[in-house]
Amino acid sequence: MDYNLTTEEELIKKVAKEFSESVIAPLQEEIHANNEVPGEVLEGMAELGLFGINAPEDLGGGGASFVSFVSAIEEIAVVSAGVGMIMSVNNMGHTLINFLGNDEQRKKYIPKLVAGEELASFAFTEPSTGSDPKQLQVTAVEDGDFFVLNGTKRFITNSNLKGPMIIVAKEESSSPMSGKATAFVIDKHCEGYSLSEPWDKVGVHGGPLFDVYLKDVRIPKENMLGDSGNGMYVLKMTMVFAKVGVCGICLGVARAAYEEAVAYAKEKTHRGEAIIKKFEHVRMALTEMEMIYNRAKWVTYHYAWALDGNIGDPFVLAKLAAQAKVEASEAAVDIVRKAMGVLGSYGCVSDYKLSRLWGDAIVGPQVEGCAATLKVMAGNISYLA
Amino acid sequence: MKTLNYVVAMKQVPDLQQLRIRDKKPVLTDIPLELGKIDKNALECAVNLKEQHDGEVILVSVGNDDLPETLKDGLACGADRAKFIADNRVDNLQSAQKAELLAKLIEGLDDVSLIFFAEGSADNYSGQVGSRVAEILGYPQVGYASEVKIQGETAIITRALENSYEDIEVALPAVVIVVQDLNKPRLPSVIQILKAGKKPQERIDLADSSYEAAELTVCYENLAPDTDRKMQELSCSSDLIEVLKDLGVLER
Incomplete structure (x- = not known):
């Protein structure tokens, strides 16, 4: 089995390493002390296309392999795990929207995420559950052409940054799957969206982590990601x-x-x-x-x-x-x-x-x-x- | 207005960060090849000029069979196309022979304005190839270039000398040999890297290059110098001064 990187994969890894050493490393102490990544780091990564390495080419991504992505994020994390965490969660976001979303959702969200203009979040965990969909407390109640979301999501990375959030909530509607967990995509910082103080983590500083409070957040029905009850x-x-x-x-x-x-x-x-x-x-x-x-x-x-x-x-x-x-x-x-x-x-x-x-x-x-x-x-x- | 094309000569060299020394000899087995660091400065200069004055940036190179892969880095960093000889036999050629092959590659190109070389390569650092190519082609050459501007039919080149700078105006076409301080090469984006492989690459056969087979050189020994690391523990700076005086590094 040949696990050698291709020339392109080697070059992407090298770019990530050089960026990491020349731009992130001099700021690492500051990132660690302030628990915040300076804008110039995220802008530089966006310019180099590091947010969309493996995203589809027709949506602005590089269309490269997951192997390429993992080798690049490793180079970033050698210098800053926090910057790596922002990159990782954003990648998870556009990969899931690509896999689960419809064409309209892909075109609406993915180009901005791979360009680094927006950064994605994923919200499943709640104060009462980490990975059990049956215990979700955040509700999505059907109201005409909308769903209304209420509740608290815990430990959500990138939730302070502009962009979409994939959220899994307990759907309450006329759907036969009602009462089961369903995924939605919402725009962060919409009306009714607010954040806790940042969690003060023991490590991975710079990776922003908050609780997200949803109070009567109204989203159109077309924001459902995939099928009803697909949590x-x-x-x-x-x-x-x-x-x-x-x-x-x-x-x-x-x-x-x-x-x-x-x-x-x-x-x-x-x-x-x-x-x-x-x-x-x-x-x-x-x-x-x-x-x-x-x-x-x-x-x-x-x-x-x-x-x-x-x-x-x-x-x-x-x-x-x-x-x-x-x-x-x-x-x-x-x-x-x-x-x-x-x-x-x-x-x-x-x-x-x-x-x-x-x-x-x-x-x-x-x-x-x-x-x-x-x-x-x-x-x-x-x-x- | 006449099109200005920029040629950049780039050399395949071992990635020195991964080089190991065993029994005083460099172990080159499995060491990846990359483009020379100062070659990247030369390329950056050419790409900047292209962005100001249009034209094309063309890589020329002579290397082993892996060269098309190595050149993708240069194509990702802004070159438009490449023309090269990739043949494992060229590994043993001397600077003079490589210069002849490069000159042949350049002779076939149209509207060449400036031909860029690095002041030396990361492996041999003979610093000869640029000057030799200029002589073969009959073009003027300017060395130690730390800034390059195009002005009409001429180029204004700033040379970084030991204690001063010198501006030289040179008619085009000309050979420019650059120093590392010239600029900071840009990093290519992921998309530029992935598109690099799709840019035109013209491979010239060694036999088709009208090159008279020269006698191949044989390298008998290539040894790392002895380094005597003393690892001497000192308690204060005055002790250090005494030790340096004893070694003759400082005058008494």
């Missing part, structure tokens, strides 16, 4: 498509920690000799980190390759997505912890970026489906379906 299906497709960005972010965090440990081990001396040469256990720790990274990388790239039309069965794709997400997110945590072992106390102080990477890594296993939920879902697909 579980939307969740499954989110499972299939959404994990790829988070996997890329986790790989970026993992690689940043590994590179930090290697650089430190070359620089730090013990009795006049660099610890990378002096101590076998340091070289062993670095090798273990590299092994963990490679394992997560190839599971992730296999999943992205599968999304590029190489595997069609959505259940198999969902399983690969779940396994890749668990591998990549746990790899980041493991590698940061091992890197801490190399840096010792220096890994715990804010002067060294490893302490920031620890915060970034620990977020990974909790978002886009926690490890336990994903393993159960993957197990159900393998052994109960």
Whole structure:
């Protein structure tokens, strides 16, 4: 099996890396301190087309592969997981609208999302549920040609930024599927839309996270995304498509920690000799980190390759997505912890970026489906379906 | 008004960031090839001139069989088309022989105004090819170019000298050899990258280039210099000064 990147994929990865190092890196401390990504970063990414790498060409995207997207987002996340999170959620948004939406919805939303003029959000989680559509409390009540939405969505990335939000709510209408979860697309900042104070996360700073309050938000019926009662299906497709960005972010965090440990081990001396040469256990720790990274990388790239039309069965794709997400997110945590072992106390102080990477890594296993939920879902697909 | 076309000579070089040294020798196996860094400055200059005065930016290159893939980077960065010789035999050619092949490629192009070269390549850095091509073609050449402007039928070129700058007016067509400080090359967008492969690429066969087969050079050794890293721990700056004096780096 040939997993070498094509020339175009290599070039896109290289552009992401150069942008990350030249534009984001000098601002990283500011992003971390203010928990906000400066506009120039998002504008630069938009100009380079990094928001639409794998979106359809006829809607303004690059039409490149998911492999290309994941390799690019990894390069962004090596420098800033927060910027990567904005990119990931936006990608999830336009990918889902492309997959679930009708032509009108695709043409209305996708060109602006791939151009970075707007940035998408996805809202499923609520204060009382994370991934169970039966427990949704946000309602969408039919009212003539409109639906009226009420309730609270929790932990919604990009919800402060202009653009569409895909929202799953409990539909109450004359539809036979009424009472079941249905997906809609709404314009953020419409009348009745408001936000909480930003959540102060332990890591992934710059990725904006809020609760969203919906009070009598009226949306036309044509804003329904897909069919009535499709909430579980939307969740499954989110499972299939959404994990790829988070996997890329986790790989970026993992690689940043590994590179930090290697650089430190070359620089730090013990009795006049660099610890990378002096101590076998340091070289062993670095090798273990590299092994963990490679394992997560190839599971992730296999999943992205599968999304590029190489595997069609959505259940198999969902399983690969779940396994890749668990591998990549746990790899980041493991590698940061091992890197801490190399840096010792220096890994715990804010002067060294490893302490920031620890915060970034620990977020990974909790978002886009926690490890336990994903393993159960993957197990159900393998052994109960 | 006459069309002004800009030719940029670009060289395939190993990605030096991925180069490993083993037993003093560079390990080139599996090292990806890319376009030279300063070549990118030359390309950026040509693309800027094209944006101001119209015309075409044409890449010329001589490299191994992978060259069409390597050139996609230059096409993504704003070149309109490429003309090249891709043949694994050229890997062993010397600067003089490569200059002859490049000159043949350029001779076949119409309305050439400026021909850009980097001051040196990332691998050999002989710095000869641009001057040799100028001699073969009989064009004037200007080196150390840090700024290039077109003014009617001439170009005004600022040369970055050791302690000063010098402006030279040169008749077109001319060869310009640029320095790295000339500009900051732009990053291509995703769409430009994906469209690069669709731009015209004219492949010239080595046998069709009217090139008399020259004696191939053989490289017997290519060794990294010995580096004696002392890793000496010092307690204060005055100790450092003493050590540097002992080594003869600082005068006593």
